[in-house]
Amino acid sequence: MPYVNIRVAGKLDRQQKEEICSGVTELIARVANKPKDSILIFIDEDQHENIAQGGKLLIKPS
Numbered sequence: 001m002p003y004v005n006i007r008v009a010g011k012l013d014r015q016q017k018e019e020i021c022s023g024v025t026e027l028i029a030r031v032a033n034k035p036k037d038s039i040l041i042f043i044d045e046d047q048h049e050n051i052a053q054g055g056k057l058l059i060k061p062s
Contacts, residue, residue: 002028003040009051009058017043 004024012020021041029036048058 001038001040002032002034003042004028005042005044007044007046009046009048011045012043 006020006024020043024041025036025039028034028039051058
């Protein structure tokens with residue numbers, strides 16, 4: 001059973017999550033020849049202030 005973990009900075013709305021999950025599922029099913037119903041996708045939404053790049057915390061976009 002393939003599983004995918006996607007981590008994003010900030011929040012996604014439901015429509016964005018559905019589109020991402022649909023696209024990732026289609027890709028894995030095609031490339032890895034796996035049944036779509038066996039693919040699990042986990043989306044982790046992290047707050048910008050909990051992520052650093054280049055030694056500096058990300059700030060929330062305006």
